[in-house]
Amino acid sequence: MKEITPQEVQRLLADKQPIHLIDVRETEEVESGKIPGITHxxxxxxxFKLQDLDKVTPYIMVCRSGGRSGRAVQILEDHGYQATNMVGGMMAWDGSVE
Structure with a gap:
C-alpha cells in the first residue's frame, strides 16, 4: 500500500499541486474539522460511490488515524483505482482545517 505523510500532503497543497483528497470519516467527525477542499x-x-470516481485519478485517503483510510485504499485498489493512505490521519495533521 502506498503511503504519504500529512507533511507531504501539506507541501503538495502549498505548492498548488492538483491532488484529490477523500475523507472517509463519519459525518460527525468531519464536522469537527476537515482539510479545506477535501471530498467527504x-x-x-x-x-456505492465508486462510479463517481475516476480510475486514472490518484486519490489520497484520509481518516482520523490512518486505519479506515488504509481500508479505503484496499477497496479502491481492489476495484482498479489508484489510492494512497495518509498515515496518521487527521490526528497527525497540523495544517489548516475548515
Missing part, C-alpha cells in the same frame, strides 16, 4: 465519502458508502 464515509467509508461505509465508498463502494
Amino acid at each position: 465519502i464515509p467509508l461505509g458508502l465508498l463502494e
